[in-house]
Amino acid sequence: MNLNDLKLESQRTYWAKALVELGRERQDIVVVSADLSTSVKTSVFAEEFPERHFNVGIAEQNMMSIAAGLAACGKTVFASTFAAFGTGRVYDQIRQSIAYPKLPVNIIATHAGITVGGDGATHQIVEDVALMRALPNMTVIVPADAPETYKVIKAVADHKGPVYVRMGRADVPTITTDKGKFKIGKASVLRDGEDVSLIGTGIMVSRCLMAANILEKHKISARVIDLSTIKPLDTKTIIKAARETGGVVTAEEHSVVVGMGSEVAMCLTETAHVPMKRVGIPDVFGQSGDSDELMEEYGLTAEDIVEAAHDVISRKGR
Amino acid sequence: MVVYDKRLLKKLERKANLIRRHVVRMIYLAGSGHPGGSLSAVEVIVALYFHVLNIDPKDPKWPDRDRFILSKGHGCPAWYAALAERGYFSVKELDGLRKLGSMLQGHPDMRLCPGVEASTGSEGQGLSMGVGMALAARLDRKLYHVYVMVGDGEMDCGQTWEAAMAASHFRVDNLTAIVDRNMLQLDGPTAQIMSIEPLADKWKAFGWEVGEIDGHNFTEILSALERSKEVKGKPNVIIAHTVKGKGVSFMEGAVAFHGKAPDKEQYEQAMKELGGEP
Numbered sequence: 252m253n254l255n256d257l258k259l260e261s262q263r264t265y266w267a268k269a270l271v272e273l274g275r276e277r278q279d280i281v282v283v284s285a286d287l288s289t290s291v292k293t294s295v296f297a298e299e300f301p302e303r304h305f306n307v308g309i310a311e312q313n314m315m316s317i318a319a320g321l322a323a324c325g326k327t328v329f330a331s332t333f334a335a336f337g338t339g340r341v342y343d344q345i346r347q348s349i350a351y352p353k354l355p356v357n358i359i360a361t362h363a364g365i366t367v368g369g370d371g372a373t374h375q376i377v378e379d380v381a382l383m384r385a386l387p388n389m390t391v392i393v394p395a396d397a398p399e400t401y402k403v404i405k406a407v408a409d410h411k412g413p414v415y416v417r418m419g420r421a422d423v424p425t426i427t428t429d430k431g432k433f434k435i436g437k438a439s440v441l442r443d444g445e446d447v448s449l450i451g452t453g454i455m456v457s458r459c460l461m462a463a464n465i466l467e468k469h470k471i472s473a474r475v476i477d478l479s480t481i482k483p484l485d486t487k488t489i490i491k492a493a494r495e496t497g498g499v500v501t502a503e504e505h506s507v508v509v510g511m512g513s514e515v516a517m518c519l520t521e522t523a524h525v526p527m528k529r530v531g532i533p534d535v536f537g538q539s540g541d542s543d544e545l546m547e548e549y550g551l552t553a554e555d556i557v558e559a560a561h562d563v564i565s566r567k568g569r
Numbered sequence: 570m571v572v573y574d575k576r577l578l579k580k581l582e583r584k585a586n587l588i589r590r591h592v593v594r595m596i597y598l599a600g601s602g603h604p605g606g607s608l609s610a611v612e613v614i615v616a617l618y619f620h621v622l623n624i625d626p627k628d629p630k631w632p633d634r635d636r637f638i639l640s641k642g643h644g645c646p647a648w649y650a651a652l653a654e655r656g657y658f659s660v661k662e663l664d665g666l667r668k669l670g671s672m673l674q675g676h677p678d679m680r681l682c683p684g685v686e687a688s689t690g691s692e693g694q695g696l697s698m699g700v701g702m703a704l705a706a707r708l709d710r711k712l713y714h715v716y717v718m719v720g721d722g723e724m725d726c727g728q729t730w731e732a733a734m735a736a737s738h739f740r741v742d743n744l745t746a747i748v749d750r751n752m753l754q755l756d757g758p759t760a761q762i763m764s765i766e767p768l769a770d771k772w773k774a775f776g777w778e779v780g781e782i783d784g785h786n787f788t789e790i791l792s793a794l795e796r797s798k799e800v801k802g803k804p805n806v807i808i809a810h811t812v813k814g815k816g817v818s819f820m821e822g823a824v825a826f827h828g829k830a831p832d833k834e835q836y837e838q839a840m841k842e843l844g845g846e847p
Binding site for chain 2: 281302303305307308310312313315316317318319320321322323324325326343344346347348351352353
């Protein structure tokens, strides 16, 4: 599989499509935005259902607590903004107004991670998953591509409790299909393998598949897992992969400090000790640049995953 | 000024006194809590729960009920006592305040305590939640009214003003905010910690209908609350001038009793002043 052969599609477009469909099917679907509706695509919903869309301006704290009030009165709420403003800026509002009372507010965050590109570190949040997964009652999902995003949105609309969905700004290679339903908390094995497991989340899943192709040329058989739900963690699939392949590489476009990789590491420390390596953004802030350049700069390419896989395999049985 | 039935006023005054005794006892038994801001809020809460709110304690989740949010969550002993006396749960539960396993958490938990509409405690979020509830009523074409009590300390919070702006922008008129203007916050007088005056002008500038009352006078409270439902096309705020620690001489206007329980001697003295048995 070559990245260049895959179709690039926008996760945001698919999220908006799913949202509008939900709006047509269900009267309880309500959307709140904070002056970014055209960027996060809630504007598409607003156009069709103006009475069910509330734009609060640049006031994310207010947005989250208004969402909570709507949800407390029976609405299924989608609150959408950039990941940087939908987590860190409003952590306490999410914590007290939404997560503590376990209200059905779906926080749909776009423009996450360094692939935001030119906007630089202020907008490139790389610790949002860490913040959200620390919250009791919170579900955290990072869809791998556009079709999966669509299915995730449909699934979270039926979930009784708060959800954080993370996606980036850039178009991403399509690696899944629109068949079937998304099951929250269930990882999917995209490719079987015996020598090492590559566990990816979000846009890194496509890089894991590319890495598996390269490894195949090196006579290494790699299993690829799309771990889109980071919380609750599909420990069964992870432990099975660790035991059967004897080595694990995780890959995320997020800080390696308390990201998905750390969660997998903690799980395996308590269950199945195997050599492991985390591919992700080191403990630093990002910077402006082109998305692809930044992915190289911070070690998030398929080649970085290949290198990590070799390292893991070399440590097997030590 | 509306003239209310003397028996009604007498009944509410007796309830207020009863709630005050509960508050002092609960916080004494808990060994911690916030007597000052609980006692200042008593009359407004009593007026709401024993005369104004359209509620059914036997059906706390009745969809058409009026909503009350105590944004200044630390004042919850007064709220809990009113809910218990109104029949949401047994008065015996009040002894469990702040104790392990109790539904009466140190700050209100809407999942645990019947009648509690919003989980609050971290300041400044309640008015936004109230805006959300008011908008939900509009979407559902329901006639319920949303009341949010905010502390004057919460006027320091940026989010309060985000909510104020939004309520006015969305022309929410089924929402009434009540400011418990007791002039004190944890660190001292509001005027010293963070100036919030001219408060009425601020609310007016944000597009709200503003009323100012004596927050311990039932005639003024009732008429302001009833008038607030008549305001159309914009939200309404009532600035209730109150005394922190009201009803207990040594707690009145005392910063020290913002977040401190009375000791045994103080408890007995307070109950004597409130005319109840310790």
